[in-house]
Amino acid sequence: MDVSKAGIPVPLPNTKVPVHRILGRNPGPMTGPGTNSYLIGDQQLSLLDPGPRDDAQFDNFIAAIAGRKLSYILITHTHGDHSPGALRLQEATGAELVGLAAPEFGSHDQTFKPSKLWSDGDVIQTDEYSVRLIHTPGHVSNHFCFLIEQDQLLFTGDHILQGTTSVILPPDGDMTHYLDSLGQLEKMPLRFLAPGHGEVMADPGKEIRQLVAHRLKRESKVIGGLKELGRCTLDELVLVVYDDVGKHLIPWAKKTLTAHLIKLERDGAVRSENEHWQAL
Secondary structure, eight states: OOGGGTTOEEEOSSOSSOEEEEEOSOOBTTTBTOOEEEEEOSSEEEEEOOOSOOHHHHHHHHHHHTTSEEEEEEOSOOOTTTSTTHHHHHHHHOOEEESOOOOSSSSOOTTOOOSSOOOTTOEEEOSSOEEEEEEOOSSSTTOEEEEETTTTEEEEETTSOSSSOOOOOTTTSOHHHHHHHHHHHHTSOOOEEEESSSOOBSOHHHHHHHHHHHHHHHHHHHHHHHHHHOSBOHHHHHHHHTTTSOGGGHHHHHHHHHHHHHHHHHTTSEEEETTEEEEO
């Protein structure tokens, strides 16, 4: 993805409903080229994940809207690279805010206040398109994916990323919920996945199956690491289980490793005591 195109609406190909991706101006180690925002529709618009507060990007959104009606602002979840730009955009346009409120704990954007209580399965109906809300907890508890039904195009936020895997962030994030959510999506007749970071993916079933296999392979590696080390700390275990990632990613790997361990303890496969873990 060309970061020089940040802020410029780029149309997605092969869709009945017009969708333009607007790359965020926030590239980095955890955001890749930046956060993908998506402008949906022709005259009755929705904008998904306006990203962090950024004056220049706000101007880019207003220019892309070009005097048309912005009806909805869709928020996949309330992390700082996805939702903080919503408040100013809502104040400027009067658009309805769609998503789930921020959890009280964790690094969430507490400025996001949804217009009402939204639920799994809710459908936003416009004259041009319909968007179905799909609750996909795992990365965090308040994560939604959004499905354009006319195209079976799923906006995946941080639930499914292109070219990498999302961090599972306990105690709000949950590995069991994450895998269950992937299983739910795998059963759907999807055509495209439009992630919060990275490029659009054209074989959803394959992408989801590979992601599940990757998580289960990592889980197996957790069990293997515990058997190799015996009773050990998280700091000791992460170096064995994530020996294939750079040192700068180890702090994030520890969070997902914790999520794996919580799941395995719930499954009766491991035990924790005094900040030490061991296989059963």
